[in-house]
Amino acid sequence: MDHIDHVLVVDDDREIRELVSTYLTKNGLRVTVAADGRHMRAFLEANSVDLIVLDVMMPGDDGLVLCRELRAGKHKSTPVLMLTARSDETDRIVGLEMGADDYLAKPFAARELLARIKAILRRARMLPPNLQVTEVGQLLTFGAWQLDTSGRHLLDRDGTAIALSGAEYRLLRAFVDHPQRVLNRDQLLNLTQGREAELFDRSIDLLVSRLRQRLGDDAREPAYIKTVRSEGYVLAMPVEISELRR
Numbered sequence: 001m002d003h004i005d006h007v008l009v010v011d012d013d014r015e016i017r018e019l020v021s022t023y024l025t026k027n028g029l030r031v032t033v034a035a036d037g038r039h040m041r042a043f044l045e046a047n048s049v050d051l052i053v054l055d056v057m058m059p060g061d062d063g064l065v066l067c068r069e070l071r072a073g074k075h076k077s078t079p080v081l082m083l084t085a086r087s088d089e090t091d092r093i094v095g096l097e098m099g100a101d102d103y104l105a106k107p108f109a110a111r112e113l114l115a116r117i118k119a120i121l122r123r124a125r126m127l128p129p130n131l132q133v134t135e136v137g138q139l140l141t142f143g144a145w146q147l148d149t150s151g152r153h154l155l156d157r158d159g160t161a162i163a164l165s166g167a168e169y170r171l172l173r174a175f176v177d178h179p180q181r182v183l184n185r186d187q188l189l190n191l192t193q194g195r196e197a198e199l200f201d202r203s204i205d206l207l208v209s210r211l212r213q214r215l216g217d218d219a220r221e222p223a224y225i226k227t228v229r230s231e232g233y234v235l236a237m238p239v240e241i242s243e244l245r246r
Contacts, residue, residue, distance in 0.1 A: 006031075
């Protein structure tokens with residue numbers, strides 16, 4: 001039986017929940033709705049989904065808090081598309097920094113929401129071969145950090161695991177697979193999102209900023225991911241590869 005993608009829609013507006021649910025269901029998706037963070041948590045305790053559509057402006061814990069919570073828990077790799085009534089770029093940047101995979105401002109066309117959902121799901125499943133997790137996990141060491149390709153997380157010098165969102169992992173994997181080589185934005189989009197890549201504003205720049213924060217890199221004088229003016233970005237550290245032993 002073919003897999004039917006399951007989408008969880010979290011929005012305090014009942015009309016939006018019903019409209020989105022009806023439209024996505026008619027277009028072949030399985031949909032569950034939740035009115036707030038409490039209902040979202042209760043559902044995810046016993047269920048998994050393929051993608052979460054998460055409203056930013058909600059009573060109680062807002063979407064930014066919930067997105068950060070998702071990225072720190074067992075659903076850290078589940079793609080998140082955030083909705084907001086605000087059009088301020090700052091809000092979009094904060095949402096992406098919290099770990100969202102994409103961002104759509106209200107009011108929106110249902111067709112565009114569906115297109116964004118399909119694009120995110122496609123990117124999550126169609127990694128280029130060089131970014132796929134191999135049967136034998138590897139530790140990719142660069143500077144004081146290691147990337148665990150089996151657990152898909154960072155390890156600091158003390159061995160403490162730091163969770164990465166799916167987008168963060170794919171971008172960091174692109175860098176460690178091509179160390180000390182300048183990669184422009186188009187190349188990074190292709191390596192992380194495949195041929196179906198779509199450039200949403202400053203998505204790569206925002207992801208680089210998030211990775212620098214994970215690595216403790218000073219954005220003004222980064223030691224790991226450096227900016228090459230008018231060209232792109234480069235992982236300045238050499239990378240050592242070793243087999244992961246558990």
